[in-house]
Amino acid sequence: MRLFLVLLFAVMACSVLSRGTVKTTLRKHTPRSSPEDPSDVKESKKLFSFKRKYKLTPLESPSSPHAASLIVMSGDSTMRAQAVHLYSKFKQNIPNTVINFLPIAGGHAPHPRSLPSVYSTCTHVSDLLSRHLKSGRPVSKVVVYVNFGLLHLLHVHPHRPWELRNSTRLAAKAYHYADFQGFFNLENWIASEVECLSGLAEVALILIQTPHHMCDASISGIYRSALASTNIGDTVSECASHLSELTALSSSQAHSLCADGVFTGENTAKLAARMRGVSKRYACSVTGEKGSGARGAAAVPPVCVIDSHRMTAALPNCSEATQDGRHYDENVLLDEVAELKGYLSRLNIWTDLI
Helix, strand or coil: CHHHHHHHHHHHHHHHHHHHHHHHHHHHHCCCCCCCCHHHHCCCHHHHHHHHHCCCCCCCCCCCCCCEEEEEEEECHHHHHHHHHHHHHHHHHCCCEEEEEEECCCCCCCCCCCCHHHCCHHHHHHHHHHHHHHCCCCEEEEEEEECCCHHHCCEECCCECEECCCCCCCCCCHHHCEEHHHHHCHHHHHHHHHHHHHCCCCEEEEEEECCCCCCHHHCCHHHHHHHCCCCHHHHHHHHHHHHHHHCCCCHHHHHHHHHHCECCHHHHHHHHHHHHHHHCCCCCCCCCCCCCCCCCCCCCCCEEEECHHHHHHCCCCHHHCECCCCCECHHHHHHHHHHHHHHHHHCCCCHHHC
């Protein structure tokens, strides 16, 4: 009897331990839930791991006592992909260059309740320069590369409606919403950033990236349904009613804006054209003796365009190059980075990589 009880106790103990082990294993291996926003669901694992693997902090700079070159990249996940590539591939080859990435849209933005036009890249650059100066590591040359998070300015009503920056309706994650003020005031927003950056003597070059072409054939999920030819009229009409409530715009004005601001390939082309129009106000002349990169007495540094929209719109079959309609494959990424490095070579930054 005693032997039987001992054996029974041993079996029960093993059973409890086994259940505990199974529970622990399940907790350990249960994956985290995916982002709720369709615009982020299909972003590559490489981008999601970037924040953990590569800390592009403002003061992540080498120990060299010489003044550093600073590359500030500001924008959405398409800009972030380029920052990942540059930092991960070339960080050992550029000992005196600091890369800094400012996410202004999507799930990685520092303030999740904020829309893209809340952020000022110029203010961010100014803060970086002050921090480097205080650290005893002044910056001699700054390149600013920005895309204004443009794909987050387009709406898909009601799944990603337009909202105002100060709206109390912004949920915990603002990337469920589109930035109406950024869309409406795009030209003034770009011009004000250029004017502000021109006041920083260290800024040697401003690069503007146009948005990727929206490949309508690759859009999926609830966005695909809302943007289908049979439904897009309702999407625009509902947006117009919503926008009339938010603003003092007339019904016809609201309807026209909603038609131009819906999340389609045609409208990404219009956004790209608006960006190019602003850039033409400025000169893109990164000239002078190779390696100087100085803007001299120029009131405004060179303002040039990296035309990602033209690259992606020219693809013969865009659906083969993107799974979600806006994040394109590595071939596009490499073309974008090659253009960036071409400009950097004129400033004597990363010439060994060209």
